[in-house]
Every structure is written in structure tokens, then in C-alpha cells.
Amino acid sequence: MSEIGLGKIIFALLIVSLITYGEKGGETKVTIDLRNIVGEINPHIYGHFIEHLDRCVYGGIWRGNDFNYEVLALIKELYPPIMRWPGGNFASGYHWMDGIGPVEKRPARFDLAWRTTDPNTFGTDEFIKFCQLVNAEPYICVNMGSGTAEEAANWVEYCNLPAGASYYADLRVKNGNEQPFGVKYWGLGNEVYGDWQIGHTDARNYALSAREFSKRMKWVDPSIKTIAVGCDDPQWNWEVLRIAGPYIDYISLHAYYDHPDYYERVAAPLAAERSLKRLTATILAATGDNRIKIAFDEWNLWRPWGLVSALFSAGIFNMLHRLPKDVHMANYAQLVNVLPLIIADEKGERPTPSYFVFQLYRRHSGPLSLKVDVESETYVSRAWGGEIEVPYVDISATLDKTTGKLTIFILNRDKEKDRECAINIRDWQGKAEAEVWELNGKDVEGDVEVKEKGKITITPTFKYVAPAHSLTVIKFQFC
Numbered sequence: 131m132s133e134i135g136l137g138k139i140i141f142a143l144l145i146v147s148l149i150t151y152g153e154k155g156g157e158t159k160v161t162i163d164l165r166n167i168v169g170e171i172n173p174h175i176y177g178h179f180i181e182h183l184d185r186c187v188y189g190g191i192w193r194g195n196d197f198n199y200e201v202l203a204l205i206k207e208l209y210p211p212i213m214r215w216p217g218g219n220f221a222s223g224y225h226w227m228d229g230i231g232p233v234e235k236r237p238a239r240f241d242l243a244w245r246t247t248d249p250n251t252f253g254t255d256e257f258i259k260f261c262q263l264v265n266a267e268p269y270i271c272v273n274m275g276s277g278t279a280e281e282a283a284n285w286v287e288y289c290n291l292p293a294g295a296s297y298y299a300d301l302r303v304k305n306g307n308e309q310p311f312g313v314k315y316w317g318l319g320n321e322v323y324g325d326w327q328i329g330h331t332d333a334r335n336y337a338l339s340a341r342e343f344s345k346r347m348k349w350v351d352p353s354i355k356t357i358a359v360g361c362d363d364p365q366w367n368w369e370v371l372r373i374a375g376p377y378i379d380y381i382s383l384h385a386y387y388d389h390p391d392y393y394e395r396v397a398a399p400l401a402a403e404r405s406l407k408r409l410t411a412t413i414l415a416a417t418g419d420n421r422i423k424i425a426f427d428e429w430n431l432w433r434p435w436g437l438v439s440a441l442f443s444a445g446i447f448n449m450l451h452r453l454p455k456d457v458h459m460a461n462y463a464q465l466v467n468v469l470p471l472i473i474a475d476e477k478g479e480r481p482t483p484s485y486f487v488f489q490l491y492r493r494h495s496g497p498l499s500l501k502v503d504v505e506s507e508t509y510v511s512r513a514w515g516g517e518i519e520v521p522y523v524d525i526s527a528t529l530d531k532t533t534g535k536l537t538i539f540i541l542n543r544d545k546e547k548d549r550e551c552a553i554n555i556r557d558w559q560g561k562a563e564a565e566v567w568e569l570n571g572k573d574v575e576g577d578v579e580v581k582e583k584g585k586i587t588i589t590p591t592f593k594y595v596a597p598a599h600s601l602t603v604i605k606f607q608f609c
């Protein structure tokens with residue numbers, strides 16, 4: 131064959147491979163060590179949040195005087211582990227007694243947080259029923275804006291004391307619920323560090339009140355866990371932890387991100403990781419140990435639309451898999467209609483892109499997080515304070531010792547290039563058939579699709595090409 135003929139063939143092959151595989155970035159080296167367990171993942175990191183805001187509760191979960199069962203069916207598919215309610219900002223003006231008893235006797239109230247009238251047809255009993263229907267652990271945030279410690283302690287009584295034990299327990303029985311609700315998680319107010327909040331105050335005053343609220347609520351039911359308001363300010367957190375530390379079990383962090391640029395939005399989980407690590411350091415410094423855990427109980431993009439938002443959510447879960455000892459709860463804000471996972475409107479009920487990310491992580495991740503070393507090409511993010519070096523490929527891995535399953539979550543942030551990953555699984559000899567799912571879409575601002583990719587063969591060292599702007603889940607039985 132002439133040199134020209136050979137050249138033509140090589141050129142044609144190159145074109146074909148570019149069309150077939152897209153453009154490829156540099157190889158990513160990945161090491162997963164089966165013996166190096168970072169920690170046990172608390173399933174509450176896949177948690178949710180519903181607020182009396184816009185059409186999240188009314189017009190979302192609740193329609194007229196009943197649940198919207200189409201929405202509930204979609205929620206059940208997420209296996210929601212924990213549900214935060216009633217806010218958010220709404221919690222800081224909410225008086226729970228308005229939402230119990232015969233519906234026709236409940237007062238409609240003007241809510242200052244969102245400047246709208248709340249009919250109070252969805253209250254504590256409805257919330258608990260909702261949690262039972264979707265199989266989620268309830269997490270109630272008390273009113274530390276216009277409410278009192280006594281009101282909060284009475285709410286614990288209403289929810290948790292057995293029939294005959296107290297006035298409020300008997301009120302619950304009168305309202306049709308003989309059995310206590312057993313609400314274990316209680317938030318001590320919401321975002322009171324900001325002037326958008328009813329009850330805006332400084333750290334010292336908040337900590338003194340939180341201590342009193344928590345103390346009185348735990349005197350009613352010592353088994354409850356309380357979650358204090360934290361924020362991305364070490365000074366605030368230090369003060370709260372020093373004063374209220376012995377009385378609380380969690381400190382919270384909320385984070386929302388917004389940026390027009392794709393690469394900045396998918397980098398945001400690393401900004402969250404930095405904030406969470408800083409909070410862990412503050413907990414250690416202020417209390418001397420790591421007993422108090424973090425509840426990352428509101429997180430999202432301000433505009434969570436399109437594939438990019440799904441990749442952002444995948445980045446959040448990979449990041450949370452890296453911090454299993456520190457972060458014991460995380461709640462996506464919010465579940466229905468408000469920056470949502472599920473939309474319910476006149477066109478019907480349907481999932482948004484991050485819904486599928488929740489499904490993939492919730493269904494396929496195991497209880498143990500493994501140490502993963504990733505050597506990937508990086509880019510620099512500048513939108514979230516300082517510079518953050520962002521790996522194009524971000525990977526987490528989990529293990530289920532009971533089923534012997536290993537799951538690898540590969541996020542390729544690269545918008546243009548497929549990325550070949552050379553994966554080395556240490557401490558494993560053998561060969562296995564793996565199932566593969568891929569979440570991707572044509573356009574990063576457009577819709578997503580989850581495809582079952584068919585089985586692939588895994589050996590202790592194998593290569594996998596993660597397509598541009600995608601999440602790949604690889605799951606196999608290693609023993």
C-alpha cells in the first residue's frame with residue numbers, strides 16, 4: 131500500500147474515532163482501596179426539605195384537603211430518608227397550634243416570611259402522615275423567631291409523649307393519633323443570623339436561647355436530637371458551639387450557589403466541601419471533639435435547571451461521601467415546586483434532572499465510603515471566594531459488605547471531552563460483571579436521560595471512558 135493510501139486510512143480512522151467517542155481529555159488515574167474505609171455514610175445525607183413556600187406544600191404535596199398522591203408516588207421512588215419541615219424562613223413565624231385540630235377551626239394566618247396567607251390545613255398531623263406515607267423520618271424545625279421555648283417544648287410533648295402523659299399528648303390523641311409520632315430530629319430555628327429572618331440576632335444571643343430551647347425540649351424527651359443554626363462564618367459557629375455545644379447534637383449549614391457559567395456551577399460542591407471542612411475544624415476547636423455533627427440541611431443552586439444542575443447534585447453527593455464522619459445529614463432545598471426535584475402543576479407531575487441523581491445515589495450507594503485517589507486534569511474556579519482547583523473527573527466509591535457490592539460514581543465535569551479513567555482496585559483479585567448506568571444529555575442546560583449501558587467486565591485494573599458532562603455509576607459484586 132502506498133504511503134498516501136495508508137495516510138488516508140489513518141485519517142479516516144481518526145475521524146471515525148472522534149465521531150464515535152468525542153474528543154478525549156488526558157487520562158485520569160484512579161485508585162480505590164477496598165481496605166481503606168473513610169467512614170460509614172449516614173443515609174440522612176440523601177434527605178429532603180419541604181416548606182410552606184410558594185407551591186411546595188399547598189399545590190405540591192397537598193391538594194385541596196388531601197395529599198397529591200401522584201407527587202407522593204414520585205417521592206416514594208426516591209426512598210426519602212428524612213424530611214425537614216415546616217421551613218425555612220416560614221418556621222420563624224409559625225405557631226404549630228394553628229395547624230392542629232379540626233380543619234374548619236384552624237385559623238388562616240398571614241405569613242410574614244413569604245407575605246402570603248397560610249390556611250393551616252397542613253399541620254403537624256398531616257406532616258407526620260406524609261412522612262409515614264413516603265417512609266421518611268420527620269425532622270421539625272421550631273420557631274425561634276417569634277416563638278418561645280415553652281411553645282417548642284409543648285410541640286415535643288404533642289409529638290412524642292405517650293397518651294395520658296400530658297396535656298399536649300392527650301391533645302394529639304384527641305386529634306386522632308393515639309400513638310406518639312416519635313419525632314427524633316428538631317431544628318432550633320432557622321438562619322437567624324440574617325436580617326431576612328424573623329428573630330434576627332447575634333451569635334451570643336442566639337446561642338443562649340438555643341441552649342434554653344434545647345434544654346427544655348430535651349427535658350420533655352431526652353432521646354431527641356437538636357440541630358443548632360450554624361453558618362459559613364467561623365465566628366458565629368464558634369460562639370454557638372462554645373455556649374450551646376453541650377446541649378446540641380448537630381450544627382447546620384445552608385448553601386445556595388448561583389453563577390451563569392457552567393464550569394463554576396459544577397465546581398460549587400468543592401466550595402461547599404471547603405465550608406463543611408472549616409465547620410468541622412471549628413467544631414473540634416470549640417468543643418475539643420467531634421461529637422457534634424453537621425446537618426447540611428439546605429443546599430442547592432438558585433437556578434437548578436438542566437443537566438448542569440444534575441451534575442452539581444452528583445458533585446454534592448461525591449463530596450458528602452468524602453466527609454462521612456462529619457456530615458450526618460443533608461437536605462436538598464426543596465422537594466416539590468420550589469427549586470425542585472419534582473414539579474407539580476397544571477401540566478401534571480414530573481421529575482427534574484436532579485431527581486435522577488437522587489435515585490441513582492440512593493439506590494446504588496453502599497453504607498461505607500471508600501478512600502478514592504483521583505489524579506485528574508484540573509481547571510480553576512474563581513467564583514466562590516479565592517481560587518479552587520477543580521478536577522474534571524470527580525469520583526466516589528462505596529462498599530456494601532453484606533451484599534459484597536462496590537459502587538463507583540464517576541462525575542465528568544468536562545463539557546467537551548470524554549475522559550478515560552484508568553481504575554485500579556486495590557486488595558481485590560478477580561473478574562466481575564458490572565452494571566453501568568449513565569446520566570447525560572445533549573446540552574448541559576437541557577434535559578437529562580438515564581441509560582442502562584449493559585454489562586461490562588471489571589478486573590482489578592480496568593479502563594472506562596466517562597463521556598463529557600456525565601455521571602456514570604458502575605456497580606458490581608466483588609466478593
Ligand code: AHR
Pocket residue numbers: 181217218219220320321384428463464
Ligand atoms: O429555600 C428557600 C429559603 O432559603 C429558606 O426558607 C431559607 O431557609 C433559605 O434562605
